[in-house]
Amino acid sequence: MKSGATVILGLVLGGLVACCQANAFSWGWCPTVEVMNDFNITAYFGRWFEILRFENTEFEEGYKCIHADYSARDDGLVNVVNFATHENNGVSRSLEGFAFAPNPKAPAKLEMNLGSSYFIGDFWVLDTDYENFAMVHSCDNYFFFNYQLNWLLSRTQTLETGDVQDALREFEDAGIYVTSFIESDQTGCSEF
Structure with a gap:
């Protein structure tokens, strides 16, 4: 009986280690991040291109x-x-959904639902100047680890290297592992 429980415990721990080595998973709780206090959703409206993602x-x-x-x-x-x-x-695809701020006193802490999913996830705006860049964070806690996604967005398909580096420093200061970011491919795109 003991050896069976040991094997099961070993498999569970092995699975946790494997999933936590994926960059979207991290040990521990979600980082405590600061969002914009004076976020203006109307100024955020419009098109945003993905520059970096987890x-x-x-x-x-x-x-x-x-x-x-x-x-x-x-x-x-x-x-x-x-x-x-x-x-x-x-082949292009689109997915439509909605977002809302459940607490009017925290307008940058949006919740988002896309498609026919019943799952509503975080879409927290850490920082934006509304005209060039936006930094977005999402994180959920699961037992001993968290699953987080982060994005750097831009109003254009490219962002100056200095602006990208500044955003990465800001993500890092917020406790987000910047080594988990990859560059999004915005080349060869049709006109939008």
Whole structure:
């Protein structure tokens, strides 16, 4: 009986180690991050292109030219439409959903739902100047580890190297592992 329990415990711990080695998973709780206090969702509306994202963002793997449009809806929610083009066959896809700030006193702590999913995830704006860049964070705790995703977005398909480095320093200061970021492919994209 003891050896069976030891094997099961070993398999569970091995599985946790394997999943935590994936860059979106980390040991411990989500980092405590500061979001913008004076976030203005209306100023955020419009198109944002993905410049950097966390590696192992499964729902984005195999896609390039990723961007999203944000706009007002009649019901007070934020309309969100994500676009992407498959790297191999060039087929484009879009996914529509909505976002909202559950606490009006924390307008940068948005919750987002995309497609027909019932899952609502964090979409926290850490920083933005509304005209050039936006830093977005999402994190959920699971037992002894967390699953987090982070994005650096831009109003254009490229962002100056200095601006990217500044954003990475800001992510790092927030306790986010910047080695987990990969560059998004915005080359060879059709006109939007």
